[in-house]
Amino acid sequence: MHQFNRLLIIAVCSLFASNVFAQIEPAITSWLQNTTEVGSYYMQGNSTAISNNILVNAQSVDYSNDWVYVTTNGIPSYPTGPFLDGNPSQAESQSAIFKIPLVPSMNSGTLTATTPGNIGVFINGVALFDWRDGVAWNPNTSSLCGGPGNPPCPGGMGAQMDWNRDAVPAEKEGFDCSKGHPAMGNYHHHQNPSAFKLDEEVVSTICNLYDADGLYAIDSTMHSPLIGFAYDGFPIYGAYGFTNTDGTGGISRMKSSYQLSSSATRLGGPDVDATYFAGYFKEDYQYVANAASDYLDEHNGRFCVTPEYPEGTYAYFTSVDENWNSTFPYVVGPTFYGNVVVTNVTSISEAVTNYVSDQSTGLGCGLSELSVSIFPNPASDLIAIQINGLIREDAEIGLFDLTGKLIRSNTIKSGSTISYIDTKVLKSGLYIVSITSNEVNERQTIVIQH
Numbered sequence: 001m002h003q004f005n006r007l008l009i010i011a012v013c014s015l016f017a018s019n020v021f022a023q024i025e026p027a028i029t030s031w032l033q034n035t036t037e038v039g040s041y042y043m044q045g046n047s048t049a050i051s052n053n054i055l056v057n058a059q060s061v062d063y064s065n066d067w068v069y070v071t072t073n074g075i076p077s078y079p080t081g082p083f084l085d086g087n088p089s090q091a092e093s094q095s096a097i098f099k100i101p102l103v104p105s106m107n108s109g110t111l112t113a114t115t116p117g118n119i120g121v122f123i124n125g126v127a128l129f130d131w132r133d134g135v136a137w138n139p140n141t142s143s144l145c146g147g148p149g150n151p152p153c154p155g156g157m158g159a160q161m162d163w164n165r166d167a168v169p170a171e172k173e174g175f176d177c178s179k180g181h182p183a184m185g186n187y188h189h190h191q192n193p194s195a196f197k198l199d200e201e202v203v204s205t206i207c208n209l210y211d212a213d214g215l216y217a218i219d220s221t222m223h224s225p226l227i228g229f230a231y232d233g234f235p236i237y238g239a240y241g242f243t244n245t246d247g248t249g250g251i252s253r254m255k256s257s258y259q260l261s262s263s264a265t266r267l268g269g270p271d272v273d274a275t276y277f278a279g280y281f282k283e284d285y286q287y288v289a290n291a292a293s294d295y296l297d298e299h300n301g302r303f304c305v306t307p308e309y310p311e312g313t314y315a316y317f318t319s320v321d322e323n324w325n326s327t328f329p330y331v332v333g334p335t336f337y338g339n340v341v342v343t344n345v346t347s348i349s350e351a352v353t354n355y356v357s358d359q360s361t362g363l364g365c366g367l368s369e370l371s372v373s374i375f376p377n378p379a380s381d382l383i384a385i386q387i388n389g390l391i392r393e394d395a396e397i398g399l400f401d402l403t404g405k406l407i408r409s410n411t412i413k414s415g416s417t418i419s420y421i422d423t424k425v426l427k428s429g430l431y432i433v434s435i436t437s438n439e440v441n442e443r444q445t446i447v448i449q450h
Helices: 001-019
Strands: 038-043 044-056 056-061 067-072 096-101 116-124 126-127 130-136 143-145 164-166 181-183 188-189 226-229 234-237 240-242 250-251 258-260 285-286 303-305 313-317 371-375 380-390 395-402 404-414 416-423 427-434 440-450
Touching: 116 188, 188 258, 371 440, 380 395, 380 427, 395 416, 404 416
Parallel strands: 126 188, 234 313
Antiparallel strands: 038 044, 056 067, 067 096, 116 126, 116 226, 130 143, 130 164, 181 188, 226 234, 240 250, 258 285, 303 313, 371 380, 380 416, 395 404, 395 427, 427 440
């Protein structure tokens, strides 16, 4: 029944789109817009988030016949930081305008490699980087080069060496709870933008010290939300999709087709050991094509039906393993599937239409059936309210006693996933938690006991 309902939604959305909003593409309607709420960050040693007074998510979405322009500061609604590897930066406003093609096309010629820096943008306006961090192995000195604390690599910044470091495992200590960090103020994700503490196997405990969340929460029971667009204009989804490319077969985790080399020797590089472990360098991976429908191609995507594209589209997916830990090449790469024409601009030089998002109307095509988890239950000091999936508008949280009196209230912001309520001073007993928005309306009973 669950799969039938999902396919029915796809069919209805397809008919609706063809008859009413054929000119409005997901590349226009999917962005999280905000002009009032500001972001926050953690400083090391202080578990209270500090306001940065910078507007979060996207501030404006404009489109022409060929392009969509997304104006954003590059700041998420979830707290950023701290970055425990000595990174002196905080997330800073980028005042960016991303220019995304509305009609992306396959590159039938020489493939375009992803590059250092921005290669796409998430729907909250935060930048996507590829696998690299600018550090490589210099065979002339038998040491690392590039990046903070290392001498420059031969050829200068961005030069490709035979062995180039993978940022995700190498810089794990420098990622915040949401798996992001800044490069000279440009906050970005190299990988699936969900909280470390929500993975099946937790590989970073920073969330235990500084509560944060992420853009969305993985839910293995439903198609992951559309969470961004690559510079070639093709959409980026979370970790799960329809098993078969035609939208049938249930839900499966989308799997990377890259495998680690079994060799312990790297020609011209350091041997595999505890410091330079397998997977430390991008070149440790080899692409091995897999014909199964839930395996991704060399760009980390596939052509398939999705909720937003019932007629099918090429789409990238954020690849994770069975423990929901990120797997190479993470989001997009090492090459783009499509043609990369323009990346970002300083101004809009053509006539455009401004798109004003209204999440309270329409069929909700492409929106997940959001589920709610409240834990721990029973609780003593703190309860966490987690919404699985992607929240496109603020959700209001209320804690009520059994007489209906409001005891505590809070908000889960658009583009984040979690909220916390302090229960230390509340009396033991039964309480009701209410979660309300146009996307979710749920009440759950919890027990508080001291």
